[in-house]
Amino acid sequence: MRARFLAILFFVPVLASCAAPPVVPVVSLADRACAARPTLIGVPTLELGDKNKMEITVDGGESCVQAANGSRSIYVAVALPLTSVNYVLSVRSTILGQTVFAPRMALLDGQGRTLREIPRSAFNFHGSDIYAAVRSHADERFLVVFSDPGTVGQAESQIHEGVQQNTVVVAAPGGSVAFTAFSGIDQTVGFNYAYNGRLTISADPFPGTN
């Protein structure tokens, strides 16, 4: 009897971008009135630990700042954990379909003075995220994640590879036989840097080493 395929029972996508909902990139703040400095009053406080990470959807309508050169940036501000524990502060911007928030960040003291700036170039890809992390400094009280005006509007494409797994049931004498079949994925994924997207901010206790 010639075997034949009866069904493909399930499909496991391995590329996160496959499952992301489409989000239209926001690439202009032309109609927005922006302040000179970010507002830090009343911002939420980030708590220590992975379970307290903040997942923030940025739709492009958030408050914005305008630099002296006229460039504008959306921003999200949080107060840093009140703790004596050393921690790693990380910011992750996730690609949503064809849109990704273009991040840079600054760390400010309690008076709102900028102590450290982490440029867009310090962010690296981590799979389908753009990611940067820094060690905590005791004198820093606020994190502000800005959109990077030099990057917004740019498009990028990447080759993503992966493997998918299918369970295949084949008719056989006296019943059926199931086996797992693997196949490759090799595709080009395009996305746009934008003022909107999704951010995940986390403060995790420093790993065992110093």
Place this chain on the structure above:
Amino acid sequence: MAGCAGTPEIPYDHSASSQIKSIAIVTPYSNGPTIVLTSSVGQSFGLVGALIDASMTSDRNSKFTAMMQSQNFTADAYFVSCLTDSLKAEGYRVVIIPVPRPDDKFLVNYPGSDQKIDAYFDARTQFGYIAAGIGGSNPYRPAFYAHARLVKATDSSAVLMEDTVMYNPLGSPKNMITIAPNPTWHYVDMDAMTADPTGAMSGLKDAELKSAQALAALLK
């Protein structure tokens, strides 16, 4: 090549490590080329399939080793060269210290030097090509993996930075820097790759250079 998740990343704190001026690169661990066909028919057929796959992987690795030899190319030395240049570009003085690497682990003790060294750069690497599957739509593309750390010369338990870079990752791995492959270099099968040894080495060189630059940039 490499798992789905790296170990927790330890970011470098430049402002707290401003005394780090000279870095010694110890010989990275490497175990020769790995030419991976990620999803093959053999995977679906248990132990027998796995044995056949292992045999075919070994054959591909041997062919790639022969290609490297024909091109007089040493991937490990090229990575050290790229890393040296990249660290120098970040303003560090760099010395290279050859050490034996018997296994795929970071060194426990570092060798010391008659030159002044502030920190040791230790890396475990893997290189080769990866195809996600069979057929022209799943070509072999260059791949490079490096799990690296920087430790204080005066106290090797003090890890100043630790991270993993994967050029041409599969899927969306966690806790590691990923670099998408350059589309310039791709081969539909091993025959096509072996027919272009110069190009195949160029693709690998690009992967090593991009990975070294990414690691050095962590020490800004």
